[in-house]
Amino acid sequence: MSGATDIPYGIAETDSAVLRRRRHYDAFFGLDPLPARFGVVVGNCQAESLRIVLDAPGRPLVRVPPVHEMTAAEADRLHEVVARAAYVVSQPIRRDYRDLPLGTAQLATSLAPGARLITVPSVRFTGLHPFQAAIRVPGVEGDPPLVAYHDVRLLAEVAGSPVGPMLPPDGVRAVADDALAELRRREADIDVPVSDLFSPLTADHMRTVNHPGNAVWLPLAARVIDVLGLEGEPTDPGRPLLASVRAPLESWVVEAWDLPDAPRDHWLVDGAPVTTDAVREAHRAWYAAHPGFVDAAMARLAPLVRRWRTA
Known part of the structure; x- marks a missing residue:
């Protein structure tokens, strides 16, 4: 060992x-x-x-x-x-x-x-957080402080080409459709798909763009059990999974999907609230120290940025 x-x-x-x-x-x-x-x-x-x-x-x-x-x-x-x-x-x-x-x-x-x-696929879905990305750039070590997620609105602002603060409902759905199209593409050679589990959408489907919630895990487990020919039902853990970091659930996203959930304008990190202002300022300082990241991230996120520009 x-x-x-x-x-x-x-x-x-x-x-x-x-x-x-x-x-x-x-x-x-x-x-x-x-x-x-x-x-x-x-x-x-x-x-x-x-x-x-x-x-x-x-x-x-x-x-x-x-x-x-x-x-x-x-x-x-x-x-x-x-x-x-x-x-x-x-x-x-x-x-x-x-x-x-x-x-x-x-x-x-x-x-x-x-x-x-x-x-099974690695699940990413931006429908609840159409402003968010989880990316790494070659040559840039580490993540920004507080939360390891990037807000395209802040990135665009720092890059000198700002976008608006929110998307209209059809813009939110367009970003979600892009994510589902990519997930379906990745599922082409996958045994157990997941992309159809995002309708109807709930706030419990994703904590962040790459952390699914129980609304994904339990039905996905049922499919795995069926494909493998195993006995029994999925095990409900009695707690939210992958919930150590939860991104804000912004009001315009709630309205776009007609979710029953209350909006939340702050992050939750290990159960403690972290304001979006605190995250923005910490990330702004990190971007200033890593200008190469901003340029590379804007290039990689070009399709998402275009959605924000054309909304």
Whole structure:
């Protein structure tokens, strides 16, 4: 097993941090035995939410680290675990992801005879937050402070070509349609689709543009159970999933979708309110220190910016 020096991506390299991480993924690291018949969900931070709603007493799923955190030793261990799994549910992962053998096709080579691997999409949807983007730019390390999301209105302002503060209802729906079209494109080679789950839309569908809520996870889990021929229903966790960061739910978005939910003009971060003004000023300072990010982000977000300009 990997030692303290293998703990990745900002986790403190102390014995207690190592032990906490290993205990969190206990069966994966061999601290607890693997179940006799089990499944695995592989992917980014969304994978754990899907695992939670799939896991049940007669349907155990082993918790594994998200692929963007894995070390070389952990990638090897994942192949060992996959080789003993009855089924694997995976988001699409490109070959040699982060120079490790974590690609979906690479994991499939480790399956035991009779085991199955099915794919689910990585979900992004902008219908509730048509001003928001979650992007990285090559050569620019890190994220802006407070929340790791970008507001196209602020980016456009900093770039010297501002857009309006809101979209009309048809503009909101156009941004949502763009997101669904992209999701459908990505679903072309996916076993279990999700794009049709966004109608009717509720505030519980997305916390941010890349963090789906329970309104997505529970029906998606039901589809996975059906495709795999498993027994039982999805497990309702009794709490909101992927809810540590919640973006504002702006009034014009609520009106565009005729949502029953009250608008919220602030962020919620670990349950604490953070004002949009605080986020804007912190991000404005970050953009000033990273001007290359602004230019690259505006280029990458050009289709979204055009929606805002033509609304």
